[in-house]
Amino acid sequence: MTPALLHALPPIGGMDDSPRGRVLRAAAYLFHEQGYARTTVRELALMVGIQSGSLFHHFKSKDAILCAVMEEAIIYNLQQMHHAITQGVTPTERLKGLILAELESINGKTSHAMSVLVYEWNAITEQQQEPLLAMREEYESLWLTVLDDLKLEGKVDHDTFICRRLISGATFGTALWFKPNGRISIPELAEATLAMALRG
Amino acid sequence: MTPALLHALPPIGGMDDSPRGRVLRAAAYLFHEQGYARTTVRELALMVGIQSGSLFHHFKSKDAILCAVMEEAIIYNLQQMHHAITQGVTPTERLKGLILAELESINGKTSHAMSVLVYEWNAITEQQQEPLLAMREEYESLWLTVLDDLKLEGKVDHDTFICRRLISGATFGTALWFKPNGRISIPELAEATLAMALRG
Amino acid sequence: MTPALLHALPPIGGMDDSPRGRVLRAAAYLFHEQGYARTTVRELALMVGIQSGSLFHHFKSKDAILCAVMEEAIIYNLQQMHHAITQGVTPTERLKGLILAELESINGKTSHAMSVLVYEWNAITEQQQEPLLAMREEYESLWLTVLDDLKLEGKVDHDTFICRRLISGATFGTALWFKPNGRISIPELAEATLAMALRG
Amino acid sequence: MTPALLHALPPIGGMDDSPRGRVLRAAAYLFHEQGYARTTVRELALMVGIQSGSLFHHFKSKDAILCAVMEEAIIYNLQQMHHAITQGVTPTERLKGLILAELESINGKTSHAMSVLVYEWNAITEQQQEPLLAMREEYESLWLTVLDDLKLEGKVDHDTFICRRLISGATFGTALWFKPNGRISIPELAEATLAMALRG
DNA sequence: CATGAATGAGGCTTCATTCAT
DNA sequence: AATGAATGAAGCCTCATTCAT
Numbered sequence: 001m002t003p004a005l006l007h008a009l010p011p012i013g014g015m016d017d018s019p020r021g022r023v024l025r026a027a028a029y030l031f032h033e034q035g036y037a038r039t040t041v042r043e044l045a046l047m048v049g050i051q052s053g054s055l056f057h058h059f060k061s062k063d064a065i066l067c068a069v070m071e072e073a074i075i076y077n078l079q080q081m082h083h084a085i086t087q088g089v090t091p092t093e094r095l096k097g098l099i100l101a102e103l104e105s106i107n108g109k110t111s112h113a114m115s116v117l118v119y120e121w122n123a124i125t126e127q128q129q130e131p132l133l134a135m136r137e138e139y140e141s142l143w144l145t146v147l148d149d150l151k152l153e154g155k156v157d158h159d160t161f162i163c164r165r166l167i168s169g170a171t172f173g174t175a176l177w178f179k180p181n182g183r184i185s186i187p188e189l190a191e192a193t194l195a196m197a198l199r200g
Numbered sequence: 201m202t203p204a205l206l207h208a209l210p211p212i213g214g215m216d217d218s219p220r221g222r223v224l225r226a227a228a229y230l231f232h233e234q235g236y237a238r239t240t241v242r243e244l245a246l247m248v249g250i251q252s253g254s255l256f257h258h259f260k261s262k263d264a265i266l267c268a269v270m271e272e273a274i275i276y277n278l279q280q281m282h283h284a285i286t287q288g289v290t291p292t293e294r295l296k297g298l299i300l301a302e303l304e305s306i307n308g309k310t311s312h313a314m315s316v317l318v319y320e321w322n323a324i325t326e327q328q329q330e331p332l333l334a335m336r337e338e339y340e341s342l343w344l345t346v347l348d349d350l351k352l353e354g355k356v357d358h359d360t361f362i363c364r365r366l367i368s369g370a371t372f373g374t375a376l377w378f379k380p381n382g383r384i385s386i387p388e389l390a391e392a393t394l395a396m397a398l399r400g
Numbered sequence: 401m402t403p404a405l406l407h408a409l410p411p412i413g414g415m416d417d418s419p420r421g422r423v424l425r426a427a428a429y430l431f432h433e434q435g436y437a438r439t440t441v442r443e444l445a446l447m448v449g450i451q452s453g454s455l456f457h458h459f460k461s462k463d464a465i466l467c468a469v470m471e472e473a474i475i476y477n478l479q480q481m482h483h484a485i486t487q488g489v490t491p492t493e494r495l496k497g498l499i500l501a502e503l504e505s506i507n508g509k510t511s512h513a514m515s516v517l518v519y520e521w522n523a524i525t526e527q528q529q530e531p532l533l534a535m536r537e538e539y540e541s542l543w544l545t546v547l548d549d550l551k552l553e554g555k556v557d558h559d560t561f562i563c564r565r566l567i568s569g570a571t572f573g574t575a576l577w578f579k580p581n582g583r584i585s586i587p588e589l590a591e592a593t594l595a596m597a598l599r600g
Numbered sequence: 601m602t603p604a605l606l607h608a609l610p611p612i613g614g615m616d617d618s619p620r621g622r623v624l625r626a627a628a629y630l631f632h633e634q635g636y637a638r639t640t641v642r643e644l645a646l647m648v649g650i651q652s653g654s655l656f657h658h659f660k661s662k663d664a665i666l667c668a669v670m671e672e673a674i675i676y677n678l679q680q681m682h683h684a685i686t687q688g689v690t691p692t693e694r695l696k697g698l699i700l701a702e703l704e705s706i707n708g709k710t711s712h713a714m715s716v717l718v719y720e721w722n723a724i725t726e727q728q729q730e731p732l733l734a735m736r737e738e739y740e741s742l743w744l745t746v747l748d749d750l751k752l753e754g755k756v757d758h759d760t761f762i763c764r765r766l767i768s769g770a771t772f773g774t775a776l777w778f779k780p781n782g783r784i785s786i787p788e789l790a791e792a793t794l795a796m797a798l799r800g
Numbered sequence: 801c802a803t804g805a806a807t808g809a810g811g812c813t814t815c816a817t818t819c820a821t
Numbered sequence: 822a823a824t825g826a827a828t829g830a831a832g833c834c835t836c837a838t839t840c841a842t
Contacts, residue, residue, distance in 0.1 A: 019826085035322060037237030041812060054827050056813065119319065122235060158392050162384055166396060169373020170366040177365050184362055192358050196366060196396045219801095241837060253839080254802050262837060419805085435722060437637030441833065454806050456834065519719065522635060558792050562784055565777050566770040566796060573769020584762055592758050596766060596796045619822090641816060653818080654823050662816060803842080811835075818828075 006047055010109040013076040014068075020058045022048050028069045028112035036066055036120045066120060067128050073113035074135045077105045081142050091149035095197065098143060100190040102171045107178050107186060115175050140164065155198045167197050206247055210309040213276040214268075220258050222248050228269045228312035236266055236320045266320060267328050273313035274335045277305045281342050291349035295397065298343060300390040302371045307378050307386060315375050340364065355398045367397050406447055410509040413476040414468075420458045422448050428469045428512035436466055436520045466520060467528050473513035474535045477505045481542050491549035495597065498543060500590040502571045507578050507586060515575050540564065555598045567597050606647055610709040613676040614668075620658050622648050628669045628712035636666055636720045666720060667728050673713035674735045677705045681742050691749035695797065698743060700790040702771045707778050707786060715775050740764065755798045767797050 009025040011017050026047040030039040041062055045052040059065045084101035088094035106114050121129070147160040156163055170193055178189065209225040211217050226247040230239040241262055245252040259265045284301035288294035306314050321329070347360040356363055370393055378389065409425040411417050426447040430439040441462055445452040459465045484501035488494030506514050521529070547560040556563055570593055578589065609625040611617050626647040630639040641662055645652040659665045684701035688694035706714050721729070747760040756763055770793055778789065 035237065037235065038323070040810085042810095051828055052812085053814075053829065057826060062812065123238070157395065159384065162389070162392055165373065165377050166370040166393060169371070169376075170369040173365065173369020173373060176369075184359065189362070192362055193366060195357060240835085251803050252837085253804060256838070257801060435637065437635065438723070440831080442831095451807055452833085453808060453835075457805060462833065523638070557795065559783065562789070562792055565773065566793060569770040569773020569776075570766040571769070573765065573773060576769075577765050584759065589762070592762055593766060595757065640814085651824050652816085653825060656817065657822055803840105805840095805842105807837100807839075809836095812833095814832075815830095816828100819824105819826095821824080821826105 006049070009112070012072075012109055013079075014072045015113070019048075019050075020068075023055060023058055023065060024069055024072055024113075027065050028073070028116055031066065031069065031120060032112040032115045036116070036123050063124065063128070066116070067124055067132075069113050070117045070120075070124070070132055073110055073117045074132055074139070076110060077101075077114065078135055078139050080105060081139060085142055085146070091146055091153060092155065092194075092198065094146045095150060096190060096194050098146060099167070099171065099193050099197070100187065102168075103174060103186050103190050103193070106172060106175050107180065111175065118172055118175070143167075150198070157199065163197065167193065170196065206249070209312070212272075212309055213279075214272045215313070219248075219250075220268075223255060223258055223265060224269055224272055224313075227265050228273075228316055231266065231269065231320060232312040232315045236316070236323050263324065263328070266316070267324055267332075269313050270317045270320075270324070270332055273305075273310055273317045274332055274339065276310060277301075277314065278335055278339050280305060281339060285342060285346070291346055291353060292355065292394075292398065294346045295350060296390060296394050298346060299367070299371065299393050299397070300387065302368075303374060303386050303390055303393070306372060306375050307380065311375065314372075318372055318375070343367075350398070363397065367393065370396065406449070409512070412509055413479075414472045415513070419448075419450075420468075423455060423458055423465060424469055424472055424513075427465050428473070428516055431466065431469065431520060432512040432515040436516070436523050463524065463528070466516070467524055467532075469513050470517045470520075470524070470532055473510055473517045474532055474539065476510060477501075477514065478535055478539050480505060481539060485542060485546070491546055491553060492555065492594075492598065494546045495550060496590060496594050498546060499567070499571065499593050499597070500587065502568075503574060503586050503590055503593070506572060506575050507580065511575065518572055518575070543567075550598070557599065563597065567593065570596065606649070609712070612672075612709055613679075614672045615713070619648075619650075620668075623655060623658055623665060624669055624672055624713075627665050628673075628716055631666065631669065631720060632712040632715045636716070636723050663724065663728070666716070667724055667732075669713050670717045670720075670724070670732055673705075673710060673717045674732055674739065676710060677701075677714065678735055678739050680705060681739060685742060685746070691746055691753060692755065692794075692798065694746045695750060696790060696794050698746060699767070699771065699793050699797070700787065702768075703774060703786050703790055703793070706772060706775050707780065711775065718772055718775070743767075750798070757799065763797065767793065770796065 006022060006026055009029055011021060011025065015021045015024040015028070023044070026044055027039075030044055030047065034043075041055055042052045044065070045055055048055075055062075055065070059068065080101045081098060084097035085094050088097045105111075143164045144160055147156055147163055150156040151160055174189065178186075180186075184192075206222060206226055209215075209229055211221060211225065215221045215224045215228065223244070226244055227239075230244055230247065234243075241255055242252045244265070245255055248255075255262075255265070259268065280301045281298060284297035285294050288297045305311075343364045344360055347356055347363055350356040351360055374389065378386075380386075384392075406422060406426055409429055411421060411425065415421045415424040415428070423444070426444055427439075430444055430447065434443075441455055442452045444465070445455055448455075455462075455465070459468065480501045481498060484497035485494050488497045505511075543564045544560055547556055547563055550556040551560055574589065578584075578586075580586075584592075606622060606626055609615075609629055611621060611625065615621045615624045615628065623644070626644055627639075630644055630647065634643075641655055642652045644665070645655055648655075655662075655665070659668065680701045681698060684697035685694050688697045705711075743764045744760055747756055747763055750756040751760055774789065778784075778786075780786070784792075
């Protein structure tokens with residue numbers, strides 16, 4: 001259906017040019033584009049350039065491939081968030097860094113994997129979610145720490161948990177409409193999102 | 201897994217207590233809870249209380265059921281938006297009305313169908329999307345008209361299209377975390393969302 | 401491989417001419433002839449005259465078909481043993497009845513199912529063996545009762561358990577070599593076996 | 601399921617401690633325990649302590665391994681029979697020797713290989729059976745010679761072929777129930793079997 | 801309109817075997 | 822000889838859809 005070229009997908013983190021990494025890159029792309037359930041292992045193998053049976057030398061099951069895509073997405077982007085936070089001096093700068101980094105995650109090189117993480121979350125069992133949830137909590141606590149600082153400065157009203165959820169809705173929602181080279185760039189989008197998050 | 205009771209699902213719009221409506225209510229529930237691809241027609245028939253073959257007397261295919269759920273969701277909620285707009289006198293009041301109505305759509309009685317509309321959008325073909333897209337444009341134009349008015353009042357910065365997308369991300373994102381009877385009510389949530397949308 | 405004719409296989413007990421019974425007759429034949437693991441569901445379906453997918457309307461899995469064959473075999477032959485015992489007046493007559501009935505089971509109309517019961521026993525899990533084991537115990541207790549009576553009469557030496565096991569080896573072993581219309585008939589075989597079992 | 605230790609399996613005949621012999625010992629064990637079809641070459645290789653691909657340096661195919669196990673079983677036990685016969689002076693003593701030797705084959709050090717020989721006989725093609733059948737005939741003719749002698753003495757009634765088959769059923773059947781260190785020893789079992797074979 | 805057995809294409813996975821290293 | 826990744830055929834099973842009753 002989509003004989004897309006694998007080498008056009010950026011190798012990042014564990015999704016490198018090893019056999020395993022190439023499967024994950026193709027899987028992130030196809031699971032995002034078509035959905036997990038509608039993607040067959042044969043399509044996936046075709047895109048990777050191997051036989052479908054060979055997938056099972058690298059992963060125990062189709063499920064395991066999905067989990068691995070999600071894990072790579074969250075590991076990589078957790079690193080990005082840690083990095084973003086160290087760059088900012090003031091809480092406002094740190095929030096802007098987080099927003100920019102999250103928008104990059106969602107719309108940049110890891111967009112496929114991130115969308116899979118959000119959209120196919122219910123396709124994995126609770127047991128499989130468990131290790132990912134631990135990382136997700138760490139991820140979210142970075143945001144809450146910054147937002148709590150901003151609340152002390154009076155720049156954030158309301159519950160910081162609610163505030164984070166609204167921001168996260170806004171940023172993750174960009175996956176559904178944002179086009180690079182469209183009417184607005186990612187940094188501009190970050191600026192607009194920051195403006196919404198903070199008191200005028 | 202889901203021996204849920206059909207009569208606990210609210211009959212709304214075309215999802216009434218006719219045979220067709222009962223199928224749609226069950227479908228909205230199951231497609232939301234398990235995903236379209238992971239829901240079998242047998243499960244659906246079981247929940248409705250008929251045999252799987254009988255579904256095809258009411259709908260041409262499983263796909264057609266999905267489309268009908270989406271159509272009911274969008275028709276009903278378009279009505280709600282029209283109603284919300286007539287209630288407000290000032291643009292700010294009208295925006296608040298829209299936000300509140302959209303949050304009700306997403307988290308209230310039509311939550312299953314709305315989630316299906318968003319999450320399973322790519323499961324239908326472009327031809328099937330077409331009639332829905334027309335209604336969606338009408339839906340979105342209601343928002344843009346109000347936001348344009350607010351921009352004239354200086355209460356909205358930036359591109360109103362971008363503004364709408366960020367709001368829509370925030371509101372639709374609530375489907376992933378909002379719990380009725382949780383730490384915040386829907387009207388409070390609308391208040392918080394409105395505060396983000398407008399300049400302090 | 402073996403386009404054998406289904407209607408040549410005798411309908412007995414639960415293996416009647418219902419769809420389910422026809423599957424069981426074919427399964428008993430093929431599992432005996434080729435072994436359970438070497439028989440594919442497609443071969444089985446072909447012999448029954450249905451599509452392979454249709455098998456799964458009647459049985460949950462290939463495993464379940466094997467279990468059902470075994471169950472039918474043991475249920476039917478347990479009945480035969482009960483009947484045989486009521487026909488004999490003296491213990492010797494009853495033993496002869498049991499031997500004859502068992503040889504009929506193994507070499508007569510239920511030969512395929514009986515061979516499957518013995519040869520594929522380890523192909524089913526312990527949980528699946530459980531209900532069958534209960535019937536098997538009843539089956540064996542019929543033999544032990546008769547042999548214990550004979551021991552009191554002095555016509556059997558040794559442990560009756562051992563005696564039964566040797567007889568059962570001899571009778572079940574006939575499955576590997578006995579040919580109807582060969583050099584000896586089943587009643588003659590029963591006579592010879594009885595002679596071995598009892599003291600001269 | 602079977603992390604059994606290879607060195608616990610007795611090296612006998614061609615199943616010595618050479619690479620080839622170690623494969624055969626493991627194969628006999630696994631093919632008996634799980635069945636030929638349910639044993640994978642990977643399991644076999646794991647038990648031997650090599651990679652699955654390496655098996656094919658020693659044997660042309662999985663089939664060839666099965667044939668070799670059977671061949672070793674029959675060669676070794678044919679020797680044992682020849683030896684047993686030379687030990688007895690009278691026909692009765694020779695028959696007892698054969699029975700004892702066969703029971704040792706089936707329940708002693710070669711039990712796995714012998715069970716494979718019987719239970720998996722139909723898993724090999726007729727061409728593969730051919731060389732084994734020649735040895736089997738030699739094996740069986742040893743028995744018939746002794747039984748014919750006994751018939752002349754009046755100690756055996758009936759057809760000696762039938763007699764042998766019943767004895768063989770009884771002895772081979774022990775594989776299904778006999779436990780060393782159980783209620784009876786192999787020599788006692790031989791005694792009981794001999795008593796059945798001969799006129800009181 | 802409803803039933804439910806049957807279809808048959810297609811899904812995921814296993815596994816004996818090969819072969820470049 | 823040994824390795825172990827890759828193969829590709831084949832296996833079991835699922836499921837939307839049809840149709841005779």
